[in-house]
Amino acid sequence: MRLKKVEIQGFKSFADKTTIEITDGTTAIVGPNGSGKSNIADAIRWVLGEQSVKNLRGNKMEDVIFAGTSKRRALGYSEVTIAFDNKDGEIPLEYAEIEITRRMFRSGESEYYINKNSCRLKDIRELFMDTGIGKDGYSIIGQGRIDEILSNRPEDRRNIFEEAAGIVKYKTRKVEAERKLEKTQGNLLRIKDIIYELTNRLDSLEIEANKASIFTELYNKLKKLEINIYLKDIRKIEGQIKEISAEKEDLEKKLSAKLEEKIEIEGKFNILKLEIEELDNSIEISRNNNLSLTKELENNQNQLKIIEEKEKYYNRDLERLIEEKELLERRIREFEATRLKIQADISVASKEYDKILDDFDKKSIELEISQKKLKEIEKDIDTEKNNMIRIYNNSSDKKSELNSIISFNENVEKRIGQLKKDIEFMNTRRKESLEKHNDYTKSEDDINTELSNLKDRLKKFKDEEVKYNDSLNQVNEMFNRNNVKLQTKLSSLKILRNMENDYEGYFKGVKSVLKQSKENPRLNRGFIGIVADLIKVDEKFERAIEISLGSNIQNVVTKTEEDAKNIIEYLRDNKLGRVTCLPLNVIKGNTIEIDPKDKEVFNIYGLGYELIKFSKEYDGIFKFLLGRTIIIENMDYGIKFANKYNHSYRIVTLLGEVLNPGGSITGGSYGDSGISIISRRSKIEKLNKEIEEIKNSQVKLEGEKAAYIEELVALRKETIETEEMIKEKEYRLIELKNLKESNSLELERLDKFV
Template sequence: MFLKSITIKGFKSFADRVKVDFEPAITGIIGPNGSGKSNISDAIRWVLGEQSAKTLRGGKMEDVIFAGSGKRRALGLAEVTLTLDNRDGALPIDYKEVTVGRRVTRSGESDYLINNNSCRLKEIKELFMDTGIGKDAYSIIGQGKVEAILSENSVDRRELFEEAAGISKHKSRKEEAKKKLDSTEQKLQRIKDIIHEIQRQVEPLEKESKKAREYQEYRSELKELEVNLLANMYLELEEKLDQDITSKQRLSYQLTEAKSAVSEYDLRIDKEKERLEELTVDSDQQKDNIFEAKSSVERIENKLNLAKQQQNNILEQKNRLENEISRLEDRITLNKEEISKKDDKEIELVEKIKEKSLLLDEKNRGLDNLSKQLEEKFKVKKSFQDNQLNQITKINRQQHQLETASRDIKRYQEDIAALEELKESLNIEVDKALEKMENKKSRLEEIKDRINDYHSKHNREKSNNNQLQSHLSSLRDEYEEIKDSLNTKRSRLKVLEGMEENYEGYYRGVKNLFKYIEESAQIEGVCGVIAELINTPQEYETAIEVSLGSTLQNVVVEDDQVAKEAIEYLKTSKGGRATFLPLNLISSRSLNQQELSALNVEGAIGVAKDLISYDSKYRNVIENLLGRVVIARDIDAAVKISRVADKRVKVVTLGGDVVNPGGAMTGGSRNQNNNLLGRSREIGVLSSEVKKLATQLKEREELGLKVKESLVESEDRLVKLEDRIHQLELEEANYLKDYQQTNKEVERLRSELADKDSNIKRINQEILRVESESKELSQALSRLNNDDSSIKEKVIELEAEIKKLEEKKDLYTNESTELKVTIAALKQERGSLSEELASKERAIAYAKDEINSKKEEINRLGDKDRQLIFRKQELEKEKEEMSKEVVRLKNLLDEFRIEISEIKDKIKSYQQESKDIRARYERLQKEYNKVEIDVAQLQVKLENIQSKLQEEYELSIEQASADIKKIADHKKVEREINSLKRSMKRLEPVNLGAIEEYETLSKRFNFLQEQHQDLVESKESLEEVIKEIEDEMKEKFLETFNQVKAEFEKIFTDLFEGGQAQLALEDEDNLLETGIEINAQPPGKKLQKLSLMSGGEKALTATALIFSLLKVNPSPFYVLDELDAPLDDANVDRFANYLNQLSKIAQFIVITHRKGTMAAANALYGVTMQESGVSQLLSLKVDEVGEYEK
């Protein structure tokens, strides 16, 4: 591992960002005094966690931030980053390169970073622990470190040895263990104090607990006697009640008969009145029907008039369409005539092309003939010259050559002229072809634009189609999901409704009673069970259900008479038992003022009756059952509420736990299978959700149909667009084919032009050659002209003839070229004519399509006309029927009026008979009321017994009667009860909570004793760990001291070039705290203490010790801040040489101004202040140092 670089920004005098790259061996940092070079050492110390502003040569930590200069404002942030090479894994982190950073702001915010991740100072210390690197380690050595070595306090030197021994981590572990030990001892003391306090509380609480248990035993026995007595009294009163109910039933029967008779007459009267009302309504309805029928006749007549108007409109539309068809047929005829004319023109052009082609062939044949004649003339001339050459071989040969050259030149010149004319003709053809290509290119681009436009429309429509398909798929998924949810909820609702209809979960008596009422409707005035008559928020369901208990199934009835009828039915049918709550007998119950104050306790929610909703009709019943029940958040709150209310109210928690009047508590797990309150609520919720889901399902179905319709329309549009694109692509292909053919023709013509240019160039070169040869031959022939004049004349004559033939040949060539141009023009004209013919054909096809469309429209209008004729016939028939209906309704109205008169007479007769029966009914009612009062009084007594059982013991009469013991002497039992109450009174006051408090305190006492034992064992374990750490520290320290001692003796001798030195422990028996003495004997002096040496000797001795520590436990890098300052030049050279040796095992960053040390550096950086107050960094070469220092 080595230090790769440091980056500084805003730290002390380094206002600008500065990066120093360090060499693996020695890097020197130099600069004038006050330039800020030591600030680099401070930056390294600071980033490694230095917290002392004084150590960093400042007053407070804010001083490390650049404070500004004459030209620069102060900065708000200081930041330093070290980059270390960790490829050897020296640092315990899985990175090959590690960066450590620190930032501080003027507001005091400070950040530490490892690899740009925020961390704590502790993590940085642990990262470098025992590596020799750190703010206090000997890896950063300045004058302060030298002073520590040279200090008279020998203990100061010990820290360097501890760091070299690598026991910093052990010291840290020891400190942590000591802190834990101190904490453990404090905890032990606190637990001892708590145990003592609890012991003081347990004894009196144990007595109170025993007293409370005795009180509970009395109360239990009292409960058993009172419950049994109340149950016996209840059964006796119930038997007397049955006798009174029998008498009441007899009177009730007689009353029922009288009431029945009255009811029968009332029914007759009501029936006749209903009939009278019905007839009156029917009569009024008939009047409305007559009016409606007449209105219908008028509406039918209006529809007939509308149908006639629509027929007239159809006739007009058919006439208009037939006129348009006629116009289109005329247009087709006109286009066909024009096509016929164009066809004639095309035939004429074909004939002309054929005629010109024949002339061209004739001219080509003439050209061939002239070429042959010329060839014959040349042969004659050659033959003549051969004869001359036979006489004078040399002259004839020269003459022949001259004539040949002259002929070639002329022929070449003629060829050039012919080629030039042909080029002109070809250029004209190229221009025409290019113009044609341009027109086709323009049309192609137009077609491509249209194709691209249609493709864009197609893509948009395709995207729309895909979206519609995706939407449809999504709707289908939603439909199936909603459908599944709906089916699930319907099934659950059906199950719950089935349970409700079958009264599942209700007692047998309740279930049989309601089934009987549903089947026969013989008992009137049954309002329902309590569970059905209240609405409970879900959060309070458990609390309300526990509060009501079995009374949830109590049956609320209008009065006690209904209750008696229901009880009689259950007895006679042996259908079980049920408890009834007559509205005319039940009185409300509520909390008194003192008990209401319990609602102010934290955790109190409210009185149970106020947390539910119900019809005001049942207020007394609900307040009777729940008026003295308080709902609490939890069991702790419930206990507090019970105490405040003097244990006279029932408190129920949201979880279903109960604190009963008197203080008894009931709790634990509950069976949730028979949740009558929740079932009703769930049925309501499910009914609402089923309706909502059904609506959503219908909406998704309707939306799906709309999306399907849109999808079909989109697919139709896609097909049309694809057809149009296909037509345009065919048209594009045809134009492209024509364009490519024309382009090939242009290329061919251009190639031919290039050939002609090449031929002209070649012929001109040949003319130059031949002219040169001719000149030489002419000079030779001029000498022989006098002797050869006759031959010359003959040659001239032949040349004249040849010339005439060549001129004639040129004429034929020109005529042939003109014919070719004419033929090309005729062919072009024919092409244009063909395109016009195609356009006319397309116009005819379009017109035919329009005619077909119009004919289809006419057929559709015909169908509509026939439908209207049929509709008119139906309307005429309907009008006739409605007229008949008006007559029928008027007759029926007369019949209603007669029947109404008859019914009014019947009603008067029934009313008189009913009056007589009512007088008899009133006499029976008075007798019945007397018996009913007796029954009510018995029922109140029974209800009081039930209430007492419920309030004091939370028992229903059924539960109290389950283990009943027959009592012969009520007075005796009452005496026993009074005796028990006196015994309980003697024990009062009783703290019933003492039982629980004693058990809780006992458990806590036992727990604390266990905790005390654990802490004692933990303390012993920590003391053992501290001893082991100290033993290991002693061993490592002594081992390192001996190694450093040996190295120091050797290095001292090397640096002083003689002499000797020793290290000694001040107290060998106290290795953890002992100081270290240095005794040295420089060459030529006596052995003496360090304090007696000169300044230079001290500095060199301190250097020897530092180098000794380095060799024993080398740090990856060292920062030496002007360590060589006190040394003379000779010692500086020895210092530099030794530094070079050590650079093989460690990296050195040396801050110096000594040349000997600079010369040892592998790289040099100069620190300067070109701008006042701002340090800058320069990279230097060794030979630049002298100039730089100046």
């Protein structure tokens, strides 16, 4: 087993990835003070699991990570890998070569790998136990280590001998086994305590178990008794149902007789009702005129309030936009300053790069000149050597000429042998240099390919960043538009709710009843509500129904005549106005029948009573109010239908024109800017729905916005990482080019020698 190579990246002074190949024999690392020789030994100690910062010559563990220089930023991690030749199988793993890697980040996290498989520090320590290679082994002898061993206590020195003897692993396992035994003994004591406690509770648990079984038995008996009682009650109820059925038949007979009387009374009532309707029509005309004037006044007041609210909102929006403009201008100025600073930095870096490139070219030329001079000097030395040999041979004594010739021949043969070895060595060197040259060329091509891929990847990230920025801007724009809509609708809703809470548009008497019914229990007892509160109308028929009801829309619905009397007396005594009351127990109405063919021919939608939604208990009220009013498409169809039936029905168009029985027609401008009591409530419901939709849309847009921002942050991170990788590849490419050029010069020298 021997150490083959050490790879260091980001460890102390080794910012770039550095590989140190360890060949057979002795490998020595030389260099001036502070060049990082000791850092290599520290790196080997660190990768083998050294946890002591003091032994690594630092203050904290983060000091082992390259801290940066004035021209180079600090790195985020350090990594060291050492490789061992394990052909002899001394390390107990089935690999011919074993690589140990340790990586540490600035956050303090460490990662350990054996042959690129993640492992624990404990695994690495156990792997090298008894090999002498561990962090405390005798294979790494640092400065002052020998003195420390000699001066140590016998107990401490014993650890080194145990490591050499190969028994540390077993001692470690023994200590661990003893620790587990102690823990197991503690667990056994705890189990005995638990058994003792449970034994003490055994008697009480048996008593409780007996109680539980008795309870279960009694509960089952109770269940059977309850079922018998339920069966008895069912039989009793069935008998009562039979008695009630018999009573029901008697009551139905009596009800039939009463219904016949009712029909007779309704006939008389209808005759009186027709007379009352004629009087109501004349009253309604005058009330409608009064209502139109009141509505026009209220609409004008409402419009004024809406305009005032809009003015406040626009002023607030203007202030917000001014603040946003100032903020954006400040940010533009900051970005401009940053851009100028970056441009200045780029200019300085470019100048420094050009200067370094010029120095590099000059040094290369000087190197070539030096190599040429060296070759000439070597040639002169060879010439001088030959001259000296020739002079030596000529000056030899003639008596030893034969011996000299023999010696000379031997020397020549030796020289020829040496030259052959040199040529063979040079050819080997040349072959190695050619292999290196090919390796450098291949690495250069690979890096160029990776660099091209990284640049394509960077372009893709930047294109995606532009796309996400555009999408984010669109979402922001939509979000701001929705905000404006939301504020406008909230303002309108607020105005409408204020009008509703203040009972604007109601008659004085109705307004008084609505307010006092909340405070006066006597009034509230029989008060149900006003007609407008009890119906829901489709938006299409709102105007027609409102015109059909006229002032009746504000009629007060009570439970009984007595309740109506209490309300009217209260208003009279307190001089709070007048109202019309509709007692629920008295008011009854009937409807007219429309021929289905007429519905198709004259575009009749139906009776007003059929086009509204209300609770069944108010059926009589709305039959009375809208049971004889026909809702039709327009005035042309209305006139044709009225002529056919000799103006016998009350007809209302969708636009609010009224064709009265007898032939009179009411219509004209309605005041589109106004909001009626019915339309105001539907408008509030509609605004609530729209506001909810906008809020949901805003929540969705917020989610999209957050997702785009998250994507942009991730893309920016990827872009920065890719740019860093491109820089590293470019530096590596320059380094390879330098190595390739040096290797080419070496090849030329070897070719000339051979």
